[in-house]
């Protein structure tokens with residue numbers, strides 16, 4: 001039997017593929033390469049270049065590759081883009097997840113893991129760690145498209161006996177410690193990636209969007225989880241379903257936050273480059289603090305984080321940026 005990873009040529013999906021292969025699993029990937037890269041999929045996994053909304057293709061793939069579980073990462077992920085083009089997000093994230101669910105249940109798949117996001121909470125009423133039972137009130141079409149998919153997964157599970165895990169990621173960063181893959185997205189807007197690009201001289205300076213928030217140093221606070229810990233949580237989730245688990249929704253973070261200023265200072269210290277930082281205005285939609293209460297993940301899945309350390313996250317992200325420069329030079 002094999003595990004189908006949708007979006008397996010992307011940042012998080014490619015780390016998942018490596019984790020599954022390391023665990024001795026058979027892996028098949030479907031990815032339309034809209035933001036992913038074929039070279040990010042290890043040769044030992046089967047890559048099918050195609051769209052997750054192509055029902056005939058996915059149906060045939062599930063049958064031919066004897067898929068018995070799906071981990072669904074494929075989607076569009078840029079919040080500001082979703083504000084400008086909501087229909088793209090409702091199509092790619094919501095409508096295509098619906099198509100995938102239809103094919104999955106019609107093909108007898110009973111294990112489904114869904115990539116959700118802290119964006120489903122919107123602007124939380126608390127500055128403290130957020131629990132899974134907090135109010136769900138997305139502030140962007142991206143967050144809404146993901147919440148709609150969560151609701152579909154839940155309802156389809158109830159009607160068709162699908163068993164599922166929904167993981168709501170906070171800020172994902174870092175790269176595989178062996179540098180087999182990393183974050184390669186063109187035009188990524190993630191703080192740690194931007195700071196690493198600046199440290200390597202690819203950007204002239206780094207901007208801080210708002211230094212007057214009601215937080216300890218005035219800048220936004222976020223909970224950064226290392227991508228390798230995130231994918232090992234997915235593997236634990238897969239085992240939970242294999243052992244008969246019915247349904248589970250959990251936040252993915254470390255229950256502690258770092259401010260934008262702290263992250264930038266750490267990248268400057270680790271890289272030895274005291275690059276220029278410019279303080280600008282707040283961006284619409286940014287909330288002061290987003291920190292996960294991750295007790296449920298830690299207590300209910302057989303999962304222990306191995307990279308819960310900001311310096312380690314940054315060191316691996318920086319090392320990957322160097323590797324990526326080399327890949328682009330030789331491509």
Ligand SMILES: NC(=O)c1ccc[n+]([C@@H]2O[C@H](COP(=O)([O-])OP(=O)(O)OC[C@H]3O[C@@H](n4cnc5c(N)ncnc54)[C@H](O)[C@@H]3O)[C@@H](O)[C@H]2O)c1
Pocket residue numbers: 006007008009010011012013030031032033034035036037050051052053072073074075076077092096115116117118168169170171172173185
């Ligand atoms: N990166 C984060 O911090 C973060 C935070 C919360 C949630 N997530 C979720 O994690 C998942 C993966 O995000 P990522 O950061 O790896 O993004 P990414 O853009 O690197 O990966 C997405 C992958 O999906 C593929 N894809 C997109 N639409 C497709 C389609 N219709 N059919 C087939 N393939 C398609 C892309 O080519 C890409 O390889 C997304 O669902 C995202 O919402 C990411």
